Amino acid sequence: MxxxxxxxxxxxxxxxxxxxxxxxxxxxxxxxxxxxxxxxxxxxxxxxxxxxxxSFTDYDIVQAPTFAGLANYAEILRDEVFWKALGNNALMAAFGVPISMFIALIAAVALNQGLKGQGFFRTMIFMPHVTATVAIAMIWLWIYSGDPSGLANRALGFFGLAPQNWLTNGDLALPAVIVVTIWQGIGLKMLIYLAALQGVSKELYEAADVDGASTIQKFFNVTIPMLRPATFFVLVTSIIANFQTFDLVYNLTNGGPANATTVITYQIYVAAFQQFRMGYATAQSVILLLVLVVLTIISRRVVGGTDGD
Structure with a gap:
């Protein structure tokens, strides 16, 4: 006892x-x-x-804000330019994010093989991310120059095709901007994937080799599942960054032609600092916040944040 x-x-x-x-x-x-x-x-x-x-006020910076109720949100529902901007952001995310993530993943896997000069290639791929967006815009303005001396038009001329007005053609302007966002965003995604790859146990690949798995099978059955947390992080941050795109559009197209490349952040800028409608601009910002929250939840449902999800 x-x-x-x-x-x-x-x-x-x-x-x-x-x-x-x-x-x-x-x-x-x-x-x-x-x-x-x-x-x-x-x-x-x-x-x-x-x-x-x-967002529930009428405020022009000069005079004190006055309560406006849901007037700003009601106006957003009727604002065709705002919904055009939202659609442009959606297209940029739908095409730009998956493509840049795929290229970044392939680059990370290649640079994780111990290739010669991989430090140089890592730096070159990551460089666009740390370069000022204004400088990047100046480079791409030359590439997309509408005259035959522009690099893009020179490439078309090499194949016997006519030069294009890349940034003033309503059908080409948005795809041209998407290409720049893809190119600029690869570096950071590649770095995150590379860090995640170095944390994957080599024993998993050795076990797959014992089972006779091919390189492609190991990629889809070992690499991608083990990178799911990194993929979730990259996806969410990429979507947020995409919907926050402003300076690139401002310097390349100024939202034109005919709002073909306008995005939500640019419309918020116009409402706040050109029209001095701070209440309306903040209402647009709140809508943007809600959109990002919804997209984050959807991304977590689709990809999953951890291996246990």
Whole structure:
């Protein structure tokens, strides 16, 4: 009886120590994340709340805001340019994001094989991501120049095709911008995939070799499943970055021709800083936020954030 009592007392003491240790870990966890939490609340949380409140007002910067109810949102429903911009963003995401992710994945797999000069190729592929977008726009303005001296038109001329007005043709302007977003976005995606690939156990590939799996089978049955968390992260951040595209469109096309390349962020800029309609601009921003939240949830459902999903 005494032994049973002693054992029970020891188990209770052990559980109490574990509970105390877990509480200490949680306390230190909150303490270490507190600076980031305060930063998030001040610079993200409060501005979001203020923007939502301002979206229900009529505010032109000069005069004090006045309550407008749902008038701004009702106007958005009738605003054909806004929905055109949303459609352009959707097209850019639907075509640009998957293509850039696929190219980035292939590049990451190739550079993970220990090839000669891989450091150079990594740098070159990543360089567009860290280059100022204005500089990138200047380069592509020359590439897309409408006269025969433009690089794109020279390439067409090599195949005997007529030169094109890439950025002033309503049918070509948006695809031309999408090509630039693909090229600019490959570097960061490649770097993330490369880091994820280096965390994949080689034993999985060795086991696949024992089973007689081909290179293609290993790619689809080992590599891609093990990269699912990285794919989810890349997909979500790429969609968000796509819907935040502004400076590239501003410098390449200014939203033209005839709103063929206008995007939501550009329309928010026009409403806020050209028309000085801050209430309407913030209402558009709230709609953009809701769109991104919905797309993030859909992405998590489709891809899954962790291997356990």
């Amino acid at each position: 005494t032994n049973v009592t002693t054992t029970s007392s020891g188990a209770a003491t052990s559980r109490a120590r574990r509970g105390s240790s877990m509480r200490a870990e949680k306390m230190w966890g909150w303490f270490l994340t507190l600076p980031s939490l305060i930063h998030t609340v001040i610079w993200i949380g409060i501005p979001v709340v203020v923007a939502i409140g301002m």
